[in-house]
Amino acid sequence: METATRHHRSTSDVSQNRQTNTAVAADSPFPSLGRTVPSVLTESTVTKLGDRVETPAYDRHALTPSVVHLSVGGFARAHPILYFDDLAATGETGWGVIGVGMRSPAMGEVLRDQDGLYTVVERDRDGASARLVGALIDYLYLPDQPEQVADLLASPNTRLVTLTVTSEGYQTRPDMTTVRHDLATPGNPVTAAGLLVAALRRRRAEGTGPFTVLSCDNLDDSGAATRLAVLEFTGLLDAQTGEDLTSWVRENVTFPNGMVDRITPTTSPELRDQIEGEFGVPDRWPVVTEPFRQWVVEDDFCTERPPLERVGVQVVDDVTPWKVMKGRLLNGGHCALGYLGVLAALETTDQAMAEPVLSEYMSRLLREEIAPLLPELPGQDTDEYVTTTLDRIANPAIGDSLLRLCRRGSTKVPHHVLSSLGEARVAGRPHRLLLAALAGWLRFLRGEDMEGRPLTVEDSRAEDLRRAAHAGGDDPTTLLGFRDIFGDLADDADLVAELGDLLTRASRDGIRSMLAAVLDFDEEVR
Ligand SMILES: NC(=O)c1ccc[n+]([C@@H]2O[C@H](COP(=O)([O-])OP(=O)(O)OC[C@H]3O[C@@H](n4cnc5c(N)ncnc54)[C@H](O)[C@@H]3O)[C@@H](O)[C@H]2O)c1
Ligand SMILES: O=P(O)(O)OC[C@@H](O)[C@@H](O)[C@H](O)[C@H](O)CO
Known part of the structure; x- marks a missing residue:
């Protein structure tokens, strides 16, 4: 098997950085590595890895750098970049990836140290x-x-920009400090939209033409959301400069919608050590994931489309049915399990799914309340999809933390949970299990579990939401007043009363008993 032996040079020289071995920065998940450590996994040590690790069977130095990925976290490494790795393994050399870190210096240090x-x-x-x-x-x-x-972004080589900047990374409100910064210094942006716009502006000026922008974040309509963020930004910038970049972007740049799926937990130091022990690979920041993966991409590329269909990516005209199915079942289910599970003092998804009341709740939530509302997806059996989804969520081998599922609820719950709830109300279908999921989020926003132990609410709106959650207590009216999040739910007196009842039961009897009551669950099984 051929392994890479020559260092690739494009816009920066990673080998220079490799020699420095500076201490891991503050955002490292590896406190035990907060000291100078030798970096052992590099191109020159690949040949020393045993046969427990599969190594690239292609020459990575032959790859042309034409994809730029913004924010290289766990998921980017387990999903989009892995597909490009598959593509390279087919002998296709045109789609090498260059990562651009935006907020994680520690990831940068590790990746540079490891070539x-x-x-x-x-x-x-x-x-x-x-x-x-x-x-x-x-x-x-x-x-x-x-x-x-x-x-790099202005280079004619760059044909595709992929992103995993989280659902909060698309916010472009002019009152945000970061957006104000990017408008004041458009040549030195810190937001994803600011960065894309600065690059597109330069490409227009230099006649380089556009690149395609492909979001790999879990957003309802990721293509439209990215386009909107970019156009909002060009609008603000045009107002300052008197240019008309907006029209150029509208006419030249495409933002294909996509559905990405692969459960990828956050790597912990323990997991890293385990992996080194199990596979003999001295990787300072490996990524652990499930075997399942799926990528469905809309065929809307303004530049040459990478032949991803050769490596299992589904290229389709309309991604919507896949997005809706995955977002509502998997991410909706994740939201429900995350909030209810951490409130019940559980730590991981498999622990939660091992509890009969929670696994019964999840199964009935997905099968009885969410799945019946979904559009037909030709060739996909919904029942089978639900079974696979529940099985994936319960995967005992990846230790997926429930708290990971609780991040950024104000950008996720409306898409993944309230969408089903709204449709169920209109259709007159049952929605008490969906309400229990919502009750879980509202209770979580107080920032403590049912025993009063602190829980971190990671959300750009955490402060306001937490204040309202405390002020309202078991009466959800105050929180439902955030109409940009909850829509018109506050106007439905029956729903508000039912939600209040669930919150009161949870406070009085605990999460498990609240769920057992909702499910009419057999006390013996509990
Ligand atoms: N982990 C999964 O199972 C999974 C699966 C499908 C999709 N996704 C999506 O991928 C994205 C990243 O998730 P992850 O699990 O890799 O998380 P992660 O925390 O490992 O990576 C997130 C990266 O985004 C950066 N980031 C955070 N906020 C940002 C912002 N406002 N602008 C620019 N960069 C920002 C962080 O520094 C980090 O590098 C999320 O949107 C998530 O929904 C994750
Ligand atoms: O990453 P988030 O915060 O959008 O959502 C948490 C999880 O639901 C999500 O990451 C899933 O694991 C993923 O969507 C599976 O494909």
């Missing part, structure tokens, strides 16, 4: 396998290398 190499471990009940990914051929960190990032 962009990292390990993906797939695990489930049936076993585990590890693979080294070579498609990330370079990495730049925006706060330290703004000019190199600008040159």
